[in-house]
Amino acid sequence: MTTKINEKELASSIPDGSTIGLVGFGGMGQCDKILKAIGHQFTETGSPHDLTVFHTAGQSDKSNGIEHIAKEGLLSRVIGGHWGLAPKMRELIEENKIECHCWPQGQLTHLLRAMANRLPGQLSPIGLGTFVDPRVEGGKINNRAKATDDLIKVIHIDQEELLLYPSIPLDYVFIRATSMDEDGNLTTEEEPLKLEIISAAHAAKAYGGKVIAQVKYLASKQSFHPKDVVVPGYLIDHYVLVDDPETEHRQVPSTVYSPIFSGDVRTPNRSLAPLPLNVRKVIGRRAVKELMPSAVVNLGIGIPGDVIGGIINEEGLNEFMTLTLESGIVGGIPVGGNEFGVARNASAILDHEYLFDYYHGAGIDITFMGAAEIDAFGNVNVSKFGDRIVGCGGFIDITQSAKRVVFCTTFTSGGLDILIKDGQLKINQEGKFKKLTKHVNQITFSGKYASDHSKDVMYVTERAVFVLTKDGLVLTEIAPGIDLRQDILDQMEFEPMIASNLKEMDPSIFQDILRESGQVEVH
Structure with a gap:
């Protein structure tokens, strides 16, 4: 009793x-x-x-x-x-x-x-x-x-x-x-x-x-x-x-109770204001280009959870895919920030452990994850930075099982200041800390395991895109307005391989326009 x-x-x-x-x-x-x-x-x-x-x-x-x-x-x-x-x-x-x-x-x-x-x-x-x-x-x-x-x-x-x-x-x-x-x-x-x-x-x-x-x-x-x-x-x-x-017994940190977060009230998607055009949105926009039709998608904490859901909503792509959050959320628009894990207009709220069944077994079609450090072998650290201990959360479960992994991060950190103008990117002030480093402090994602298992892995920043090969990272794209030597190679602790057909990132990513539903190509 x-x-x-x-x-x-x-x-x-x-x-x-x-x-x-x-x-x-x-x-x-x-x-x-x-x-x-x-x-x-x-x-x-x-x-x-x-x-x-x-x-x-x-x-x-x-x-x-x-x-x-x-x-x-x-x-x-x-x-x-x-x-x-x-x-x-x-x-x-x-x-x-x-x-x-x-x-x-x-x-x-x-x-x-x-x-x-x-x-x-x-x-x-x-x-x-x-x-x-x-x-x-x-x-x-x-x-x-x-x-x-x-x-x-x-x-x-x-x-x-x-x-x-x-x-x-x-x-x-x-x-x-x-x-x-x-x-x-x-x-x-x-x-x-x-x-x-x-x-x-x-x-x-x-x-x-x-x-x-x-x-x-x-x-x-x-x-x-x-x-x-x-x-x-x-x-x-x-x-x-x-x-x-x-x-x-607060429902979420921002409120004691809202029927929106319990799924009892749905809000018009168009009522959400567009995200400002900044470094995080640029990274999210480039990452979204990797979506494929009918994909089941996972968003991780940080840049993915904060901006990718909003970008997908702005660009009218919601109906072409199913978003998930590791907390058990299926569908909807993630809230992000310190309320990562909840969403507006979710289509289903599953038990936490049951969504991980899908992640481990079937493997998500594509996951977008943050990254704090990346090395030449494709290893990623999100769990420990010097003496600062954060932990891995669901990162290892999801990235190791996913069919495609897209890491989303700024190129440097600690004071990075950029200017986005006329479809180009300019670095006003470089960050103090290089994120593309010789050795990560801790291996939260194993590049070797991924390459041994032929995983499709991409690393998206505001100024450069890399892909993982069995020989390490290859630079495949740079942003318009960016100098290859000064803004990329000199800001890394290792020399990446450079693709013979090195491309320029799509200039529309750097333009402050609201793209209409159905006008964005999903690959």
Whole structure:
């Protein structure tokens, strides 16, 4: 029977050294009321301490979610996918105050299902050749973790090489829903995402763990249509009822609740203002030219998630393809920014882990991803920059399986200033940091694995386009107005191969025009 529990009572009852599973995505879906209470309990009493936290996606938008428990001593180990929007957690990780293991987000969602079946772990080729491969770094992303034994193992089955991500028994899992009836059944009608709450609940139960649900509303028995129930009541041990949704249960960081993000209201696509013509839009416009008819498309965080959906909408290409976001969104126009993972006018909102089934199995037709560093071998780093640890999110799962990969990034960073005029590009001020470097700090995408498997990989910047070959990167296009030596070759730490038929990028990319529906060619 599901019983109500006070968040303070819950926090005080958690034994030291427990392993806790969290569910959320960025600033969405996290149990803020519960996590705040745990943080306060530790500050006041020093307990619970030395917790292990397991989570799939990032769990904060810089101020909420996992940030409430990002305290030295409270946590001893974290196994997760991303901390880019969790500055307090990053500080703990970077200063080696907690042990940190970074695994691919999709593998973490599927590991929950393996745990639900009491299997030894999740078996997959995803991660081979990257920093999660135990022959590289084993997913041990800070020095404290590197001092421990490998958790991930290399397994061979019928001469195929695979990675085994081990099961992590959970003592507690915290999941969030909108409503709960008197039998404990949960629905998610106001949530922007379903996430992996059913798999997380099953995983906890498989090892005798407790499932705690945070909810906004209580309903009488048999209030819900059976198909609307996302988690059945027999899986729920206790629930915490929200008092103040404004601070404890926001739908997305920008609002407590909007029917747009839950899919209950659709807005006219034409009501969205065109994006300004800047460096990010230029990169997005060039990337969009790689779309093909009827493609199933994935957009990653950063430039792709922020601008490509808007460009596709502006150019009337929505009907020619299906956009997806790793959070479970199908269709619509992504919001981007610190609300990456939600969209306006989605056609479907799937469970988080089920969309990764498609990514891993069928392989997305084309994915657009960001890149922080690229080297001569086509390796890409998005997970660790010097001492700054971000994590990989779903990047490895998606790029390793996709049929085509298009990386989208500025050529340099740190003060880059450009002028776009008359269909040409001019560099007013070069960025301080070169992104095309001799060696990436961490291999989040393996150029060798991609070339060995004949992957179609492209690297798009505002001034140059490269493709991956078995011999490394080849420069294939430069922007109009750009000097090959001064603006490209001198701004790289390696000398790329140059295509014999080096082309100029389409000048229309650099023109501030709104192209009408049906006038843009999809290849």
